[in-house]
Amino acid sequence: MTLFELLTQGTECLERAESPDAGNDAKLLLLEAFGLDMTHFLLNRMQKMPEDQRVSECVEKYREWIARRAKRVPLQQILGSQEFMGMEFFVNEHVLIPRQDTETLVELVLERECRNERQNEQPDEHECENHGKIQRNIQHKKRVLDLCAGSGCIGISLAVLGGFEYVAEADLSEEALKVTRKNVERLVQGAGTSVECFHGDLFSAIPDGAEPFDILVSNPPYIPTKVIEGLEPEVRDHEPMMALDGTEDGLLFYRRIAKEAGRVLAPGASVYLEIGYDQGEAVSELLREQGFMEIEVHKDLAGNDRVVCGRFVG
Numbered sequence: 001m002t003l004f005e006l007l008t009q010g011t012e013c014l015e016r017a018e019s020p021d022a023g024n025d026a027k028l029l030l031l032e033a034f035g036l037d038m039t040h041f042l043l044n045r046m047q048k049m050p051e052d053q054r055v056s057e058c059v060e061k062y063r064e065w066i067a068r069r070a071k072r073v074p075l076q077q078i079l080g081s082q083e084f085m086g087m088e089f090f091v092n093e094h095v096l097i098p099r100q101d102t103e104t105l106v107e108l109v110l111e112r113e114c115r116n117e118r119q120n121e122q123p124d125e126h127e128c129e130n131h132g133k134i135q136r137n138i139q140h141k142k143r144v145l146d147l148c149a150g151s152g153c154i155g156i157s158l159a160v161l162g163g164f165e166y167v168a169e170a171d172l173s174e175e176a177l178k179v180t181r182k183n184v185e186r187l188v189q190g191a192g193t194s195v196e197c198f199h200g201d202l203f204s205a206i207p208d209g210a211e212p213f214d215i216l217v218s219n220p221p222y223i224p225t226k227v228i229e230g231l232e233p234e235v236r237d238h239e240p241m242m243a244l245d246g247t248e249d250g251l252l253f254y255r256r257i258a259k260e261a262g263r264v265l266a267p268g269a270s271v272y273l274e275i276g277y278d279q280g281e282a283v284s285e286l287l288r289e290q291g292f293m294e295i296e297v298h299k300d301l302a303g304n305d306r307v308v309c310g311r312f313v314g
């Protein structure tokens with residue numbers, strides 16, 4: 001048996017299951033199952049493999065993975081990871097797989113909240129030194145809350161890349177929080193940030209008496225229930241429903257976030273919410289009704305509305 005034969009068999013199996021991107025997925029699974037890089041594969045794919053125990057274990061693993069993929073299990077759940085903001089996040093069936101669209105939100109926060117901080121690192125020589133220091137301290141102490149954290153991709157990226165002093169990750173799902181914690185352990189160590197994970201329903205996850213937060217980020221479930229059944233099987237059948245379902249109109253979590261923000265946000269806190277492509281106006285309106293200011297809608301790389309941001313007045 002050769003690697004090429006295995007690849008052909010796997011590709012055909014995935015094509016029969018109408019799995020999109022069959023050839024590419026089969027190749028990635030093959031490389032991973034055998035622990036090979038692309039160069040090795042290209043150079044050796046036509047060679048007969050030895051019939052030893054190691055090879056048969058790899059073949060077995062590969063066939064098992066192909067069978068799962070044929071059931072439309074997302075590739076990331078089979079391989080156990082997804083890249084996001086240049087980092088590898090562990091994922092399983094209990095968390096939403098991080099999407100590239102969500103990088104728009106992270107980049108926006110980094111640009112808006114960390115640019116000032118960097119400017120303050122080189123205070124104008126003529127500026128009162130004390131003033132510069134106070135500014136720097138205030139900026140450095142920004143506390144970030146990531147609601148509906150899932151894999152933790154938003155909060156962890158901000159902790160690592162933005163250097164925020166403190167990030168709280170909150171999620172209603174205990175199983176999801178296990179994944180968040182695992183990613184915190186793997187990715188945040190040594191970043192000089194403290195990231196804590198809390199279990200609970202939106203803001204109530206945060207213990208009473210906690211210091212107020214300066215930045216709220218969230219990618220809450222926002223797909224209207226009826227829309228979910230029309231989604232591709234990878235999402236509909238394998239990603240956690242509670243990470244997707246935004247109830248009948250898709251807006252429940254924005255409504256609640258806008259109403260309950262006062263529980264834990266500091267007056268003047270910035271809020272960044274990921275939204276569906278057609279929810280920009282509705283979410284802006286929900287925030288406006290609750291007195292938020294400076295509301296803006298931002299687009300993702302595909303040109304769709306993707307993030308609503310605003311300022312909590314208090």
Ligand code: GLN
Nearest residue numbers: 096149150219220221243
């Ligand atoms: N915050 C995670 C993400 O953006 C999970 C979001 C969710 O579960 N709705 O991928």
